[in-house]
Amino acid sequence: MMIRIRLILIATIIAFVISNYLFGQQNLTNSQIEEKVNLLLSEMTLEEKIGQMVQYSGTSPKYEQMIREGKIGSFLNIRGATEANRLQRIAVEETKLGIPLIFGNDVIHGYRTIFPIPLAEAASWDPDLVEKAASIAAKEAASEGTHWTFAPMVDIARDPRWGRIAEGSGEDPYLGSVMARAKVIGFQGDELADPFTILACPKHFVAYGGAEGGKDYNTVDISERTLREIYLPPFKAAVGAGAGSIMSAFNEISGIPASANELTLTDILRGEWGFNGFVVSDWNSIGELVSHGIAADPYEAGYKALKAGVDMDMMGNVYLISLSELVNEEEIHEESINDAVRRILRYKYRLGLFEHPYINPDCTKDVILNEKHLDTALKLARESIVLLKNEKKILPLKKDLNAIAVIGPLANDREAPLGSWACEGKSKDIIPVLEGIKNKVSSKTKVLYAKGCKVEGGNRKGIQKAIKIAKKAKVVIIVVGENADMSGEAASRAFLDLPGIQVELVKAVYKTGIPVVVVLMNGRPLAIPWIVENVPAILESWFLGVQCGNAIADVLFGDYNPGGKLPVTFPRSVGQVPIYYNHKNTGRPLNKFSKYTSKYIDLPSSPQFPFGYGLSYTKFNYSNLRINSGKISLSDSLVVEVEVKNHGDRTGDEVVQLYIHDLVASVTRPVKELKGFLRITIAPNEKRNVKFVLYPEQLGFYNCEMEYITEPGKFEVMVGGNSVDLVKTTFEIEQSSN
Numbered sequence: 001m002m003i004r005i006r007l008i009l010i011a012t013i014i015a016f017v018i019s020n021y022l023f024g025q026q027n028l029t030n031s032q033i034e035e036k037v038n039l040l041l042s043e044m045t046l047e048e049k050i051g052q053m054v055q056y057s058g059t060s061p062k063y064e065q066m067i068r069e070g071k072i073g074s075f076l077n078i079r080g081a082t083e084a085n086r087l088q089r090i091a092v093e094e095t096k097l098g099i100p101l102i103f104g105n106d107v108i109h110g111y112r113t114i115f116p117i118p119l120a121e122a123a124s125w126d127p128d129l130v131e132k133a134a135s136i137a138a139k140e141a142a143s144e145g146t147h148w149t150f151a152p153m154v155d156i157a158r159d160p161r162w163g164r165i166a167e168g169s170g171e172d173p174y175l176g177s178v179m180a181r182a183k184v185i186g187f188q189g190d191e192l193a194d195p196f197t198i199l200a201c202p203k204h205f206v207a208y209g210g211a212e213g214g215k216d217y218n219t220v221d222i223s224e225r226t227l228r229e230i231y232l233p234p235f236k237a238a239v240g241a242g243a244g245s246i247m248s249a250f251n252e253i254s255g256i257p258a259s260a261n262e263l264t265l266t267d268i269l270r271g272e273w274g275f276n277g278f279v280v281s282d283w284n285s286i287g288e289l290v291s292h293g294i295a296a297d298p299y300e301a302g303y304k305a306l307k308a309g310v311d312m313d314m315m316g317n318v319y320l321i322s323l324s325e326l327v328n329e330e331e332i333h334e335e336s337i338n339d340a341v342r343r344i345l346r347y348k349y350r351l352g353l354f355e356h357p358y359i360n361p362d363c364t365k366d367v368i369l370n371e372k373h374l375d376t377a378l379k380l381a382r383e384s385i386v387l388l389k390n391e392k393k394i395l396p397l398k399k400d401l402n403a404i405a406v407i408g409p410l411a412n413d414r415e416a417p418l419g420s421w422a423c424e425g426k427s428k429d430i431i432p433v434l435e436g437i438k439n440k441v442s443s444k445t446k447v448l449y450a451k452g453c454k455v456e457g458g459n460r461k462g463i464q465k466a467i468k469i470a471k472k473a474k475v476v477i478i479v480v481g482e483n484a485d486m487s488g489e490a491a492s493r494a495f496l497d498l499p500g501i502q503v504e505l506v507k508a509v510y511k512t513g514i515p516v517v518v519v520l521m522n523g524r525p526l527a528i529p530w531i532v533e534n535v536p537a538i539l540e541s542w543f544l545g546v547q548c549g550n551a552i553a554d555v556l557f558g559d560y561n562p563g564g565k566l567p568v569t570f571p572r573s574v575g576q577v578p579i580y581y582n583h584k585n586t587g588r589p590l591n592k593f594s595k596y597t598s599k600y601i602d603l604p605s606s607p608q609f610p611f612g613y614g615l616s617y618t619k620f621n622y623s624n625l626r627i628n629s630g631k632i633s634l635s636d637s638l639v640v641e642v643e644v645k646n647h648g649d650r651t652g653d654e655v656v657q658l659y660i661h662d663l664v665a666s667v668t669r670p671v672k673e674l675k676g677f678l679r680i681t682i683a684p685n686e687k688r689n690v691k692f693v694l695y696p697e698q699l700g701f702y703n704c705e706m707e708y709i710t711e712p713g714k715f716e717v718m719v720g721g722n723s724v725d726l727v728k729t730t731f732e733i734e735q736s737s738n
Helices: 002-022 030-043 046-052 061-068 081-093 118-124 127-143 163-167 173-188 224-231 233-240 262-272 298-308 318-328 334-350 361-366 371-384 433-440 463-470 502-510 529-534 548-556
Strands: 054-057 074-076 102-105 245-248 278-281 386-390 403-407 446-450 475-481 516-521 537-540 620-627 638-646 652-662 673-682 687-694 713-720 726-733
Touching (some): 030 334, 046 318, 046 334, 061 081, 081 361, 102 334, 118 127, 118 371, 127 371, 173 224, 173 233, 224 233, 262 298, 278 334, 298 318, 298 334, 318 334, 371 548, 403 433, 403 463, 433 446, 433 475, 433 548, 446 463, 463 502, 475 502, 502 516, 502 529, 516 548, 537 548, 620 713, 620 726, 638 652, 638 673, 652 687, 673 687, 687 713
Parallel strands (some): 054 074, 074 102, 245 278, 403 446, 403 475, 475 516
Antiparallel strands (some): 620 638, 638 687, 652 713, 713 726
């Protein structure tokens, strides 16, 4: 008995020691961190302070010497514990003050275990699972030396021509806010000193997704109302979730570039929201103030960026060149430098870098691509798939068909499923669609394959082979879309059609008369009117990551009932762009019986597929919408309940969506605004009661003085499975008696 007690005591002591080793910084209070930061600042020269504000990419002998001289405080694009530790030793052991470096990387949708692209993750409408994926990404990245991710990207995007729509959560500020919060919590965890968490950096602050013409890096010209009501909310949610850093954007906003914008970086971010983290520029966005034409040289650029509130210069070399001279010439006060450095050092302490600067290289082998991570990747990939069309219930397919033809340039592709910004993702880790289908079907089923054509280009030599094998099959699965590099940064497209001759391939196979299923693999909404009109079944699979083929096969063959919903509107034509569900009514709203109303004369005004849309292999019915009161005061809440019944014979997921419409207000309001959602699983013939609670502040807006208010008046509340098919009722916020 005594031996057992001693063993337990020893184990407890060991656990305590390990815990203190791993989480030594978590016991530091904010005031203790501030004391340490201020003491360190008092010992630093001006040059050493400026060095903390400098970030470079990669490494070289020149950079290593600059570390020794205290001229670099951070690196990006350093991968692997060995290299991270090597550079960290220079900073910690070969400099006067031993201030550790902070290593940042673009861990956007996974580190080595690649999850669906963020736009696809948003299609899951499952923030808990998205949070878990971000946590896994953090764990893998941290195990190889990353302290900080330049994610989540929370830009709202209403123009699918913009390539970076793939990196965010789509067009809606509420859905974007929920996903932003989930990813920040996933990356940062409960305690930043935990060695398996990383610092989040919501980007790009702000309105980068509003680029004119959908052209990356382009001008953004929006009203302050649109800025506050559409583009800022996801950032505010991320800050509220504890994000410790923010990245300033490339674009200008109404004439002022984002990396020199005092309104957004100082007045709103720090003044209104109380953000106490640090701001890093996007790649050379400080230097590009010269190109924008608001700075004559790097000195003026450095002055304006620092004054606006940018603390760290990513790959601009501007701060290193300009700040010391600007202080010496009394253009800026050294206290401004101190404030920026204080914010950076604060998070180096919170991350535990001073106490535990090095990474244990041995921990990687138990973390990277482990089974639990792959299971989560499969679950999220399945939840992200959206069933767009399923005429005559062609899906799900039977697994014992005697022959299935798998055709298309992306059917056996191992690169595209990684999507843009795949960090350390490897094509060898990918399960392509062809392999997933082969893994799923009966051993007696022949799986025939033909590429047909490439994603881009006009070579038609493979089409005849595709037709030949299609005729031998009972069903054809055609996988078409974009290459991974056709979305993401600097990947704007003027047209939203399928690239190359892919539509020609689909048409040729369709003419064989064999039933066709189209699987789309893409990073943005596509305009595919012929396919929608003619092909009986369409799956939107996006870029799903390592488990791509398995997830798609699970849906095709009915092992998983699709429940994803579109986080962005699909247009019929690029001519409808920008197109989004929460538009204004205008003074002459659409009326098909009147010429002089807001519409096109050569195309329907409605989208191809609306925001929130997605089918299932079962059927859901909404009924008995009710509210707790027809009238509420500004201090009350509104309880909204609805019954959702599964009328089919399969268990399925439904995303129940709640929208409101402020019928009359002092400024014009959108026709619908998403204010709540819940993804639920319902068994066959089961009826679920779903409840939402709305608070008056959720019904507010910015008035003419840019004050956020909730006005009395009448509202519609609408609930349904997408932004069009809704049941609704009305309520009223009463005028206060005070």
